[in-house]
Amino acid sequence: MRPVVGSILHLRRLLVSNVWLLDGGPGDRWLVDCGHWAERATLALELRAAGLGPRDLTGVLLTHRHSDHAGNARWLQSQGVKIHAHRADAEVLDGTRPRGLLERGEGSRLAGFLARFENRWPVRLTVDRALDDGDAIAGLEVHWVPGHTEGSVFYRHATTRALLSGDTLLAAVPPLTIEQRLALPYPTFCVDLAQALASLRAFHRSGFDYAHLLAGHGRPVLGDARARAEALLAAEGLG
Ligand SMILES: [Zn+2]
Numbered sequence: 670m671r672p673v674v675g676s677i678l679h680l681r682r683l684l685v686s687n688v689w690l691l692d693g694g695p696g697d698r699w700l701v702d703c704g705h706w707a708e709r710a711t712l713a714l715e716l717r718a719a720g721l722g723p724r725d726l727t728g729v730l731l732t733h734r735h736s737d738h739a740g741n742a743r744w745l746q747s748q749g750v751k752i753h754a755h756r757a758d759a760e761v762l763d764g765t766r767p768r769g770l771l772e773r774g775e776g777s778r779l780a781g782f783l784a785r786f787e788n789r790w791p792v793r794l795t796v797d798r799a800l801d802d803g804d805a806i807a808g809l810e811v812h813w814v815p816g817h818t819e820g821s822v823f824y825r826h827a828t829t830r831a832l833l834s835g836d837t838l839l840a841a842v843p844p845l846t847i848e849q850r851l852a853l854p855y856p857t858f859c860v861d862l863a864q865a866l867a868s869l870r871a872f873h874r875s876g877f878d879y880a881h882l883l884a885g886h887g888r889p890v891l892g893d894a895r896a897r898a899e900a901l902l903a904a905e906g907l908g
Pocket of ligand 1: 686735737738836885886
């Protein structure tokens, strides 16, 4: 585990997607996302290396319902960890709302393969608490930014000026996420790309301040993240 900013740490051994620990000490330890199910042992190892077990976690806050981010939620829940997600994704996860399917479209062959996998084996889960836009939890503000999934959110940590953005604003280019730079959500993986872009634009127009971007994929962008995101949006005609 590697400190990123303030009390936020990165579980650096996880490779598929980013998992963050907000460590406010006993009774105030939260994971933002929990990784792909294929990395369950690595997740447990990362926690153990920090002297923690699942029972030391206060809860998990999902940025969205996709299996590379919510893949270990059911396992953690079985260990007594409370799982939180935005209401719209919570309803998809428990089957009370229809699940938007992914289509390859113009995306790469790999993206098409991953999309079919997600469509075929989605995470199914009944969350412990559904979140709404404007909620405050774990020192974070919940900002609903639908489009990548029905209930995608940004979590803004006002004290450190960090934005945990899931896959609605990326720090690496999908689907391989080797090239490290700010990137818009990848079309193949969005249930509604136009809505995702509109959400991204609206969030930045609303004036919420942040300095650091902790995205679902890619390394942390520290210091000038908001300026770089605005430059990206302007370059894409979304300013
Ligand atoms: Zn992802």
